[in-house]
Amino acid sequence: MDTAAAASAQQPDTRREAIRVEDLHKSFGDLEVLKGVDLIAHQGDVVAIIGGSGSGKSTMLRCINFLETPTSGKIVIGGEEVAMRADGSPASQKQIERIRTKLAMVFQQFNLWTHRTLLENVIEVPVHVLKVPKAEAIERARELLVRVGLGGKEDTFPAYLSGGQQQRAAIARALAVDPSAMLFDEPTSALDPELVGEVLTVIRDLAAEGRTMLLVTHEMKFAREVANHVVYLYQGRIEEQGPPAELFGNPQSERLKQFLSSVG
């Protein structure tokens, strides 16, 4: 993995751009949470976004699929720019819905649909949004659930599973749409410590197979291990970014040094 990441980092221009964010601003009322963030993720990149609470890392992720409406800036997904109105809202609901189907999000609180079984959760978007034939979607969903270690739990409702199992099901739901990029919003922050490992294992496998991922995380060791690019956000700005070995091994800014020592 390390060698692959290093090799790809040396020749980024040959790979297609998956996500480009330019000069992204976001304010909640008077509070400016993002103060001009730029980010490029190429296909196959695993970009870890780290930072203290309130640094804007989750907000940035949520602006990329317009769960939050940016105040200004530019967002390009797979080469297609999202048309925005002057107030930052998407100009075309159709376009943003189409783009969202290519970006699969995994949430801190899992957000599975509690009135549907795991299988129903996983086939929901393929069948109803992407119009995949139901039999085909079910077959694929079964494979994905087996893959995340939930074979045999197809007919279980989310409330009867542990947090780790729910999060793995949420990852299966994300994979079911065959996304061009995955957005992880602190996927292990709501989990009991002993359940973190099982979720990280699944994410690690996805990284190894070359999936494009943006990963907001507090797990520094994990970020260092799976990411090929790390971004450190501080108070709404990118304070420092680079390959994990450099960023963690030889941090340049005082704030990052302080942050890294505080999170151990």
Place this chain on the structure above:
Amino acid sequence: MTGLFETLGLGASAELLSLSSWGGNLLRGLANSLQIAVGAFGMGLVIGLFGAYGKLYGGKVTRDLLAIYTTVIRAVPELVLILILYYVGSDIINKISEAFGGGRVEISGVAAGIWVLGVVQGAYATEVLRGAIKAVPVGQIEAAKSYGMPAFMIMRRVTIPAMMGFAVPGLANLWLIATKDTALLAVVGFSELTLETRQAASSTRAYFTFFLAAGFLYLMVTLFSGAVFARIEKWARRGQPSLKGGSS
């Protein structure tokens, strides 16, 4: 013992309540009551769904209008509302009919009953459903959005099924109120169960027999409804562990 039996008129009761006698009238009244209750409850649900969405996501004007609707309807006694809506409603329809050169229109009692009680039910259903929608975890709706579901599909596939568990107890209440509010339609001369009962009782002087029978019919409706709603609630709450523990 036979004396008491005779005094209470129980011997004659069976005869009076037979289907070929007044019993048939009572059952017809019950059928009319249920027809109106079903119609009004259904109309209330539709109004309530639009009302709840309007209150939660509508613009300022929509929200103000809905606030007036739910406040006024819930503030005024049902009996007064029925008198107002019934006479105002039939007046308006007649005015329209005259304007187009038609004569006076005979308004169907069932249609009028459904419309009047439906408007009342709609106000309460708006609040029940608004509360239920608000109880749906935001994350579930966000997840649907983030996977590219259009707004209407989110409502149909996520919000409504997820809120059902919260809505059913309140809606069951509304249904029972609907069945009993039909009795108020007696004041506008609609032959539902209560009016039929009164007529039977005053014609035969057997008040005790007929009102007891009517009470029994209302009770049966309630018991049957309770059983049906228990099943609906169990279905609507699928996937939610029960409070008592164990599997649902």
